[in-house]
Amino acid sequence: MRISVIGCGHLGAPHAAAMAELGHEVIGVELNPATCRVLQSGRGPFFEKGLDDLLQKYVPTGRLRFTGDLMEAAEFADLHFIAVGTPLREDGRGYDMEQVFGAVSALAPLLTRPCTIVGKSTVTVGTVARVQEIIADRAVDGVDLVWNPEFLREGHAVEDTLHPDRIVAGVSSAEAQKAIEAVYAPILGRGDVELIVTEPATAEVIKSAANSFLATKISFINAMAEVCALAGADVKTVAHAIGVDHRIGHAGMRPGIGYGGGCLPKDLRAFTHRLDEIGATNAVALLQAVEGVNRGRVDAAVELVKEAVGGSGLAGVRIAFLGAAFKAGTSDVRNSPALELARRLVQAGARPVVHDPEAMETARRLHPEHTYADTLAEALDGADVTVLATEWPQFGEDTELPASAARTVAARRLVDVRTCVDPRDWVTAGWTVWQLGRPVRSPQP
Ligand SMILES: NC(=O)c1ccc[n+]([C@@H]2O[C@H](COP(=O)([O-])OP(=O)(O)OC[C@H]3O[C@@H](n4cnc5c(N)ncnc54)[C@H](O)[C@@H]3O)[C@@H](O)[C@H]2O)c1
Numbered sequence: 466m467r468i469s470v471i472g473c474g475h476l477g478a479p480h481a482a483a484m485a486e487l488g489h490e491v492i493g494v495e496l497n498p499a500t501c502r503v504l505q506s507g508r509g510p511f512f513e514k515g516l517d518d519l520l521q522k523y524v525p526t527g528r529l530r531f532t533g534d535l536m537e538a539a540e541f542a543d544l545h546f547i548a549v550g551t552p553l554r555e556d557g558r559g560y561d562m563e564q565v566f567g568a569v570s571a572l573a574p575l576l577t578r579p580c581t582i583v584g585k586s587t588v589t590v591g592t593v594a595r596v597q598e599i600i601a602d603r604a605v606d607g608v609d610l611v612w613n614p615e616f617l618r619e620g621h622a623v624e625d626t627l628h629p630d631r632i633v634a635g636v637s638s639a640e641a642q643k644a645i646e647a648v649y650a651p652i653l654g655r656g657d658v659e660l661i662v663t664e665p666a667t668a669e670v671i672k673s674a675a676n677s678f679l680a681t682k683i684s685f686i687n688a689m690a691e692v693c694a695l696a697g698a699d700v701k702t703v704a705h706a707i708g709v710d711h712r713i714g715h716a717g718m719r720p721g722i723g724y725g726g727g728c729l730p731k732d733l734r735a736f737t738h739r740l741d742e743i744g745a746t747n748a749v750a751l752l753q754a755v756e757g758v759n760r761g762r763v764d765a766a767v768e769l770v771k772e773a774v775g776g777s778g779l780a781g782v783r784i785a786f787l788g789a790a791f792k793a794g795t796s797d798v799r800n801s802p803a804l805e806l807a808r809r810l811v812q813a814g815a816r817p818v819v820h821d822p823e824a825m826e827t828a829r830r831l832h833p834e835h836t837y838a839d840t841l842a843e844a845l846d847g848a849d850v851t852v853l854a855t856e857w858p859q860f861g862e863d864t865e866l867p868a869s870a871a872r873t874v875a876a877r878r879l880v881d882v883r884t885c886v887d888p889r890d891w892v893t894a895g896w897t898v899w900q901l902g903r904p905v906r907s908p909q910p
């Protein structure tokens with residue numbers, strides 16, 4: 466099929482590349498000229514596993530190309546994915562829908578033949594009906610709309626798009642359903658992926674409900690970390706033991722400094738606001754509690770760093786601050802709890818020096834207020850305390866790191882706010898280890 470992907474950010478760029486991998490001819494439309502240029506040169510504008518490989522495979526052949534010209538896409542494609550952003554409004558009261566309504570309003574009058582518009586952006590209850598009105602007002606007859614929410618995780622974007630758990634399609638006509646079956650035919654043909662066809666309102670709720678559940682699970686285990694800290698128990702063991710029950714499971718049960726990123730925080734906020742508008746009071750209360758637990762995690766992490774330096778305050782304390790990305794596997798620092806923790810430590814008078822394996826460029830550009838080190842060794846050099854703030858395997862799984870880091874820091878104190886290291890490796894190398902919701906581990910005197 467000939468398809469377009471309008472908006473080539475964290476969702477759209479991997480989606481466009483994955484659609485080329487499925488055999489489609491793809492044109493990506495991106496407003497930001499710098500992003501568009503980088504993509505057309507065969508590189509991803511951010512770190513995303515497998516994206517560069519697909520761009521290098523398909524851009525030179527012409528099967529995948531990028532442009533800023535919407536008219537080119539309107540003429541070329543029979544199916545248009547809308548993958549533009551839905552950031553939170555500045556007042557936090559729901560999504561800023563400007564990009565979605567703007568993209569559809571601009572595309573609709575350019576369409577000269579029947580085709581399908583497929584919304585992938587995350588939206589709240591009631592949006593699809595409004596998009597449908599824009600199409601009815603501005604496009605020729607025969608333009609169908611499908612809402613096809615996306616469930617990919619950053620860091621796994623290509624893999625999740627090519628091997629999704631399910632495909633959800635909110636459709637209002639048989640034609641629209643046929644188009645979605647055709648575009649995903651290579652995936653559906655494998656027989657192991659369920660296509661869930663429903664009306665648009667249900668598709669909207671499915672996406673918001675999925676992210677709300679994921680956030681709830683993370684806040685639940687983080688609330689248990691608070692319990693364990695007070696009870697002298699070990700939250701890691703609790704998470705493992707309850708997760709063995711297949712009804713609970715282990716995924717999304719890693720305690721830490723809370724969920725961040727470009728999705729869960731804004732999606733929870735926007736959904737809660739919308740639920741309040743429509744009067745879903747019990748759901749509002751539940752999600753407000755989830756958000757409340759999440760906000761408290763950075764406070765708990767600050768307290769743990771204070772405890773690690775002996776309770777005498779953080780003024781002048783030199784911190785090796787490992788991590789800037791909102792999670793491992795991405796260069797994205799949007800709503801990064803790691804950088805929020807760094808900000809709070811600076812506010813308390815400490816001197817964190819931040820290093821991240823992949824997010825240095827993004828972090829420096831978006832948060833120039835922090836002090837950065839290009840290498841891990843530079844960050845560790847002379848540190849009074851080391852804070853592990855993003856769960857990169859380079860920090861948490863490198864068994865050589867405890868010994869090598871021990872030689873350069875001023876004091877062997879590790880505060881692992883992502884609960885990702887095995888404390889035994891660090892204790893053996895002479896470190897004392899603090900983790901949220903776990904007992905402190907120290908070397909034997
Ligand atoms: N990031 C994820 O992992 C993810 C996963 C699932 C769903 N989503 C949802 O997908 C949507 C996009 O998220 P994102 O993280 O990719 O955002 P993003 O900000 O990284 O990307 C959006 C892109 O759209 C471009 N754009 C805006 N208006 C445009 C227009 N009229 N024409 C062409 N390009 C335009 C912007 O320049 C930007 O590059 C959001 O609704 C988000 O909630 C994101």
Ligand SMILES: O=c1ccn([C@@H]2O[C@H](COP(=O)(O)OP(=O)(O)O[C@H]3O[C@H](CO)[C@@H](O)[C@H](O)[C@H]3O)[C@@H](O)[C@H]2O)c(=O)[nH]1
Pocket residue numbers: 587615616617618619620676679683716717718719720721722723724725726727728729732791792793
């Ligand atoms: O056990 C866990 C799992 C995650 N996190 C944190 O939660 C946040 C979100 O992680 P993750 O869900 O992996 O990241 P995203 O890439 O933002 O993906 C989420 O948001 C996307 C956008 O809507 C959805 O498509 C995905 O299904 C959904 O997982 C990050 O800060 C993680 O560090 C934890 O603290 N503990």
